[in-house]
Amino acid sequence: xxxxxxxxxxxxxxxxxxxxxxxxxxxxxxxxxxxxxxxxxxxxxxxxxxxxxxxxxxxxxxxxxxxxxxxxxxxxxxxxxxxxxxxxxxxxxxxxxxxxxxxxxxxxxxxxxxxxxxxxxxxxxxxxxxxxxxxxxxxxxxxxxxxxxxxxxxxxxxxxxxxxxxxxxxxxxxxxxxxxxxxxxxxxxxxxxxxxxxxxxxxxxxxxxxxxxxxxxxxxxxxxxxxxxxxxxxxxxxxxxxxxxxxxxxxxxxxxxxxxxxxxxxxxxxxxxxxxxxxxxxxxxxxxxxxxxxxxxxxxxxxxxxxxxxxxxxxxxxxxxxxxxxxxxxxxxxxxxxxxxxxxxxxxxxxxxxxxxxxxxxxxxxxxxxxxxxxxxxxxxxxxxxxxxxxxxxxxxxxxxxxxxxxxxxxxxxxxxxxxxxxxxxxxxxxxxxxxxxxxxxxxxxxxxxxxxxxxxxxxxxxxxxxxxxxxxxxxxxxxxxxxxxxxxxxxxxxxxxxxxxxxxxxxxxxxxxxxxxxxxxxxxxxxxxxxxxxxxxxxxxxxxxxxxxxxxxxxxxxxxxxx
Amino acid sequence: xxxxxxxxxxxxxxxxxxxxxxxxxxxxxxxxxxxxxxxxxxxxxxxxxxxxxxxxxxxxxxxxxxxxxxxxxxxxxxxxxxxxxxxxxxxxxxxxxxxxxxxxxxxxxxxxxxxxxxxxxxxxxxxxxxxxxxxxxxxxxxxxxxxxxxxxxxxxxxxxxxxxxxxxxxxxxxxxxxxxxxxxxxxxxxxxxxxxxxxxxxxxxxxxxxxxxxxxxxxxxxxxxxxxxxxxxxxxxxxxxxxxxxxxxxxxxxxxxxxxxxxxxxxxxxxxxxxxxxxxxxxxxxxxxxxxxxxxxxxxxxxxxxxxxxxxxxx
Numbered sequence: 098x099x100x101x102x103x104x105x106x107x108x109x110x111x112x113x114x115x116x117x118x119x120x121x122x123x124x125x126x127x128x129x130x131x132x133x134x135x136x137x138x139x140x141x142x143x144x145x146x147x148x149x150x151x152x153x154x155x156x157x158x159x160x161x162x163x164x165x166x167x168x169x170x171x172x173x174x175x176x177x178x179x180x181x182x183x184x185x186x187x188x189x190x191x192x193x194x195x196x197x198x199x200x201x202x203x204x205x206x207x208x209x210x211x212x213x214x215x216x217x218x219x220x221x222x223x224x225x226x227x228x229x230x231x232x233x234x235x236x237x238x239x240x241x242x243x244x245x246x247x248x249x250x251x252x253x254x255x256x257x258x259x260x261x262x263x264x265x266x267x268x269x270x271x272x273x274x275x276x277x278x279x280x281x282x283x284x285x286x287x288x289x290x291x292x293x294x295x296x297x298x299x300x301x302x303x304x305x306x307x308x309x310x311x312x313x314x315x316x317x318x319x320x321x322x323x324x325x326x327x328x329x330x331x332x333x334x335x336x337x338x339x340x341x342x343x344x345x346x347x348x349x350x351x352x353x354x355x356x357x358x359x360x361x362x363x364x365x366x367x368x369x370x371x372x373x374x375x376x377x378x379x380x381x382x383x384x385x386x387x388x389x390x391x392x393x394x395x396x397x398x399x400x401x402x403x404x405x406x407x408x409x410x411x412x413x414x415x416x417x418x419x420x421x422x423x424x425x426x427x428x429x430x431x432x433x434x435x436x437x438x439x440x441x442x443x444x445x446x447x448x449x450x451x452x453x454x455x456x457x458x459x460x461x462x463x464x465x466x467x468x469x470x471x472x473x474x475x476x477x478x479x480x481x482x483x484x485x486x487x488x489x490x491x492x493x494x495x496x497x498x499x500x501x502x503x504x505x506x507x508x509x510x511x512x513x514x515x516x517x518x519x520x521x522x523x524x525x526x527x528x529x530x531x532x533x534x535x536x537x538x539x540x541x542x543x544x545x546x547x548x549x550x551x552x553x554x555x556x557x558x559x560x561x562x563x564x565x566x567x568x569x570x571x572x573x574x575x576x577x578x579x580x581x582x583x584x585x586x587x588x589x590x591x592x593x594x595x596x597x598x599x600x601x602x603x604x605x606x607x608x609x610x611x612x613x614x615x616x617x618x619x620x621x622x623x624x625x626x627x628x629x630x631x632x633x634x635x636x637x638x639x640x641x642x643x644x645x646x647x648x649x650x651x652x653x654x655x656x657x658x659x660x661x
Numbered sequence: 662x663x664x665x666x667x668x669x670x671x672x673x674x675x676x677x678x679x680x681x682x683x684x685x686x687x688x689x690x691x692x693x694x695x696x697x698x699x700x701x702x703x704x705x706x707x708x709x710x711x712x713x714x715x716x717x718x719x720x721x722x723x724x725x726x727x728x729x730x731x732x733x734x735x736x737x738x739x740x741x742x743x744x745x746x747x748x749x750x751x752x753x754x755x756x757x758x759x760x761x762x763x764x765x766x767x768x769x770x771x772x773x774x775x776x777x778x779x780x781x782x783x784x785x786x787x788x789x790x791x792x793x794x795x796x797x798x799x800x801x802x803x804x805x806x807x808x809x810x811x812x813x814x815x816x817x818x819x820x821x822x823x824x825x826x827x828x829x830x831x832x833x834x835x836x837x838x839x840x841x842x843x844x845x846x847x848x849x850x851x852x853x854x855x856x857x858x859x860x861x862x863x864x865x866x867x868x869x870x871x872x873x874x875x876x877x878x879x880x881x882x883x884x885x886x887x888x889x890x891x892x893x894x895x896x897x898x899x900x901x902x903x904x905x906x907x908x909x910x911x912x913x914x915x916x917x918x919x920x921x922x923x924x925x926x927x928x929x930x931x932x933x934x935x936x937x938x939x940x941x942x943x944x945x946x947x948x949x950x951x952x953x954x955x956x957x958x959x960x961x962x963x964x965x966x967x968x969x970x971x972x973x974x975x976x
Contacts, residue, residue, distance in 0.1 A: 169830055174925070175933035178743035316745050335754060335925035336826040357830045360923045365809055370825040370923070373816040534938055 164342035166660030167355035168637060171367040171379040174360040177338055180330070181319040182302035183255065183262040188552075193358070196340065196655050197238075198302035198324035201229050201248070201282065202294050204555060206641055206654070207454055210294045214243065214303055214325060215282065224289040224599055231280040235347055237305050238329035245277040250306035254313045261314065264300035267293075289597040291604065295556030327351050327656045336360045340655070352640065352659035377637050378658070381630035383440040389632055397639050398630040400452040403552040404445050405507075406623040407515060410544050411582045415496065420478040422619040426464050428471035428522040431624050433514050438507040441630060445623035447612045448564060449557055452626070456557040458609040461616045464623070471522045482523045489523035497525045501547040503533055511548045511624065540580040541571035551578060551621065558595045558604050561611050565620075566592050581620035588614050636661045669959055676955055681732055684947040685725055688940050728944070737945030742937060747945035750930060755912070757827055758926035760838075762915060764846040766907060769853035776854070777861030777896075781869060782888055792858060799855025808848045808921040815844060826923045845922040849915050853907065860903050864896035871895075901964050908957030909950055 176189040182198045185191045201215040212218075215229035235243040252275050255262040262268075271293065274285040286293070305323050309315055321330040327346045332339030338358040342351040361367040361376060364385055370376035371389070381389075381396050390396055409416050409425065416422060435444055443451060447461040472482075480489035480496050489496040498519075502512035509530070516526040526546070531539060540547060553560025560578075567584040568577045588611055595607035615621070633639075641657040719727075731738060737747035776796075780789040816824035823829060823841050868874060869892050877887045916928035923929075927946065934942035 167830070175742070175929075175937070178740070184744065314744060316739075316743075319743050320745070334828075335757070336828065336923065337830060339830075359826060359830060360925060361825060362920050362923055362929065366812075366825065366921050366923050369809070369812040369816060373812070373820065373824050375823060375825045375829070 162350065162352075164344065164351050164354040166353050167357060168353050168658050168660060169357045169359050169375065169377045171361035171370060171376045172338075172358040173362055174335065174338065174358070175362075177358060179319045180322050181314065182300075182304065182322070183260070184314060184319060193338070193340070193655075194302065194322065195326070196328040197322050197326045197330060198304065199326045200298050200302050201231075202298045204298050208555060208557075210298055213298070214248075218294075220599060224291070224597070225286045227284040227286070227293060229282040229284075231282060232347060233280060235325050236345060237307075237325055238323045238343060239305075239308075241305065241307050243303070243305075243325055245280060245282065247303050247306045248282050249275070249277045250310070251301065251304045254304060254309070255301060257313075262300065264296050267296050268301075289599075291596055291599040292554075292556040292559040294599075295554070295559065299555045328356065331355075349656050351656040356655055356658070371632070371634075377660075378631050378633045381632040383630070384438075386632060394632050394635060395637075396630050396632045398441055398628045400443060400450055401627045401629045402450050402452045402555075403550040403627065404448055404450050404621075404623050405439070405550045405625050405627055406445065406448075406548070406621050407511070408540065408544075408547045408549050408581055409620055409622065410546070410580070411620060412543050413498075413545050415494075415498070416545070418478055419618060420474050421480070421496075422622075424471040424474040424478070424522060425519060425524070426619050426622045427467045427474065428518050428524070429622055429624075430466055430514055430518045431464065431622075432466060433518075434511050435625050437510050437514075439625035439627050441628035442625040443628070445626050446616065448551065448615050448621055448623060449553065449561070449608060449612055450626045453553070453557045453608075455605050456608045458612040460609070461612050464616075468518070468521045475522060480523065487520065487523060488525045495525060496523060497527065499545040500526045500528050501531050501539055501544055502528050503531060503536060503548070508548050515546070537573050541573040548624075549580075550627070557608055558592070561608060562592045562596055565611060565615060583615075583618065583620040585614060585618065665962075666959075669962070673955055673959070677952065680951040680955075681729055681948060682725075684944050684951070685728060687947075688944055689721060689724075732944070732948055737948065738941040740934075740942050741939045742934075742942070747941045750942060751927065751945055751949055754925060754927045754930045757924060758912065758915075758919070758928065760827075760842065761845055761849065761919070761924055761926055762912075764842055765849035765853060765915075766904075768846060768850035769857050770904070772850070772854045773857035773861055776858045777865055778888065778893060780858070780862045781865035782884075784866060792862070796855040796858045796862075799851045800859070802851075804848060804852055804915070805917045805921055807851055808845070808918055811844050811848050812921070824922060827925055845915075845918050845924050849918045857900065857903060861896060861900050864899045865892060868892045868896045898965065901961055905957055905961030905964075908961075909954045912950055912953040 172189065176187045177193060178190070179185050180190055180194045180197065182191075182194050185194045199213045201213055202210045202218070203213040205211045212232070214232050214235060216232045218227060218229045220227055231245055231248065232243075237243055252268070252272075254260060255264050256268050256272075267290070271286050271288065271290040272284055273287045274283075276283040276285075284293070302324070304313070308323055309318060321333055323329075325343075325347075327343050327348065328340040328351065329343050330338065331341040337360060340356045340358070342354050344350070359370075359376060361370050361379065364380075364382050367376065367379040368386060368389070371379045381398075383390075407425075407429070409422055411417055431444060435442060444463075446463050447458055449457045451457045475489055475496075476482075478491075480491045482489050500512045500515055502508045512526075512528045516528055519526050536547075536549075540549070551564065553564065563578045565579060565583055565585075565588055566577075567586075567589050568579050570577050572578070572580050591607050591610055595604050598604060631639075638659045638661055639654060639657055640659060641654045728738070735748055737751075739746055740750055776792045780792045783789055812824045815822045822844050823837075824844060825841075827838055827841050829837050829841075869888075871892075874887060874892050877891045878884075882891075912927065915926075916932050918924065919926045919928040920932060927950075930942065931946045933939070934946065
């Protein structure tokens with residue numbers, strides 16, 4: 098497959114002179130490596146800010162620790178069909194792919210950007226030029242050296258007209274020129290785009306040019322990709338995927354020699370496999386597995402990046418009145434929903450999950466369950482209660498809403514809770530059951546009310562743009578998550594500004610301001626940030642305290658699981 | 662025989678065409694779209710672009726003709742899930758399913774023959790009552806419940822047998838596969854055994870009252886000869902029909918059992934494909950299973966002539 102169209106200029110000059118990249122953003126790991134080379138590693142560690150324990154571990158493990166043992170994770174093999182970084186669509190596959198193929202930069206568990214195949218980078222003052230220094234001595238899992246040619250190949254493949262990369266839209270829109278010279282990569286943008294590093298980390302894992310030059314989407318590669326990451330695929334059957342630690346890995350070497358992702362399709366079979374000793378780690382379902390926890394098996398929990406709640410379609414004239422939306426939020430018994438389905442989760446008040454750390458605004462006013470207050474708000478909005486029917490009406494129109502509910506029990510229950518809660522405030526709710534395959538069509542049209550888990554992108558500002566920026570595109574047309582049809586000029590201006598600046602503090606301020614406005618406008622009633630949990634055998638330990646990304650825990654923390 | 666086969670093959674062509682058309686229609690008339698949203702994760706994707714990429718935006722007749730042309734060559738396209746040829750995915754899973762369902766079928770036949778013959782010969786005995794209770798038990802309990810029960814007892818409580826997949830993670834030997842096979846095949850055989858025992862027992866009782874059986878006994882033949890040479894062979898005819906009807910399960914897989922035991926067979930492939938609207942795989946499986954069923958029926962017809970000489974294939 099050839100790249101028949103490159104919307105930005107790609108240059109590659111192996112022997113040209115290149116400008117020296119600044120060491121201004123030299124990473125802590127680079128510093129350790131260089132210090133180690135000079136025999137100064139341990140003293141150097143004491144000079145570093147932050148948690149030096151991780152850094153110490155990263156350094157010491159190079160010489161001392163060898164990966165040992167194997168851990169069998171329960172998984173659904175059907176979700177691991179495609180591990181190609183460009184075409185893996187399901188979050189579990191993407192998480193596994195992330196351990197095999199790496200980007201120029203990567204995410205730390207707290208979502209900060211850390212070096213990947215680039216050891217350092219700098220951003221020009223006008224935020225239009227990004228210069229990366231490529232890591233030397235890295236080898237692909239098949240032993241072939243990683244070079245700048247692989248970077249150039251990957252960018253070319255990602256922007257080709259036949260590209261299936263999720264990054265294509267951003268790359269073609271923002272990148273003006275890519276220049277690869279020796280071990281330096283220079284990306285020049287058309288206009289500032291602060292989420293570039295996040296996109297490079299999450300959507301542009303580097304591909305091996307020597308393997309895919311003939312066909313970027315070669316079927317064998319999609320099954321057993323070759324990367325540079327901490328794990329390599331060493332076995333695959335229809336029942337299991339075996340990942341072995343890359344012993345020559347440049348970074349944090351995995352604790353476990355092997356991670357086996359074994360097919361266990363449903364909760365019952367996972368629990369049975371766990372009890373019979375065939376599975377070491379399974380997804381913990383509080384409602385079905387509390388007995389296991391009581392037996393002392395450790396449970397590792399973390400907040401998911403998604404926020405579960407109820408979408409309100411502002412195309413409906415009734416819901417265009419913010420007072421009606423506020424009343425619906427006040428009237429909804431969210432605690433009941435949490436009790437039923439989010440036992441270990443957190444009651445949500447903002448559209449940004451706690452998993453996003455400082456981007457989550459803890460000062461957002463909690464949404465109280467206040468049916469009396471909701472009734473007062475609706476009275477004030479002119480919706481009069483008919484004592485005979487118990488339903489409110491205004492100008493001859495009854496306060497009726499259609500609530501879609503997807504097949505899973507939690508969505509059915511949320512619909513039932515909403516129906517019962519809102520009946521108390523005079524709102525008549527009709528529940529319509531629909532299949533998952535109809536969701537895209539429904540939320541791309543007119544729907545009144547529907548529950549959904551809103552998953553922001555790894556860059557929260559980009560996620561908020563998708564969620565709340567004015568758009569004329571439907572979900573199906575553009576992938577935008579603004580399925581409420583919310584439009585606010587101030588929010589648009591804030592987001593337009595934030596997407597152009599890379600200063601983290603400024604971006605966090607904007608994220609907070611937008612969350613406050615969303616809390617007031619209430620196009621979405623947040624219910625909970627689900628907890629995603631894993632239960633393990635007693636001899637399995639996870640060495641990662643920050644579990645904000647636990648939604649994709651198996652993938653992101655794979656190196657940190659240890660067999661004691 | 663040759664004339665019969667030729668005539669049946671002529672019938673197979675329109676049958677296949679109807680099968681292909683119905684398979685295509687069922688899938689494309691089902692509401693919903695490929696690229697279903699996971700409401701838990703709320704993954705964003707440009708679904709229209711995805712549909713264009715997968716060729717789903719083309720007019721239905723164009724898609725049908727294109728699909729039909731390739732399907733008759735057993736080219737069912739590539740899976741939306743991982744881009745692999747559908748036929749490869751089916752053939753990859755087929756051995757696991759054949760092993761499971763074939764073993765279950767063999768167990769069913771073996772056990773039910775013994776139970777049915779003994780029950781009919783010793784009718785209204787304690788053995789007959791026990792076999793009847795067993796049969797109704799097998800027919801009444803849902804397969805998934807029996808599977809979970811078997812897992813709890815043999816996998817968890819007694820820790821005798823593995824309950825996950827086809828092989829252990831560190832062992833892919835034949836003995837290991839056999840150990841993994843025991844529980845799913847046993848549970849799957851339970852229902853088949855129960856049904857077959859009931860049918861065969863009824864047939865045997867009916868046949869044992871026929872005049873020719875009485876004549877055989879009157880001739881002074883041993884009871885063993887009467888039962889096995891005269892009664893049993895005739896009783897088998899009706900069971901061939903039942904066995905023929907089980908052929909689609911043989912290749913189509915046992916969805917529930919394969920799911921509960923994480924058995925990597927065709928049943929699970931189909932279930933996963935339906936869940937993710939992987940049309941090429943679903944259609945490929947429908948057609949593949951349909952073809953095998955048609956061939957199975959043909960084989961059943963031929964088998965009739967072998968077990969019952971009165972059936973004339975050329976007639």
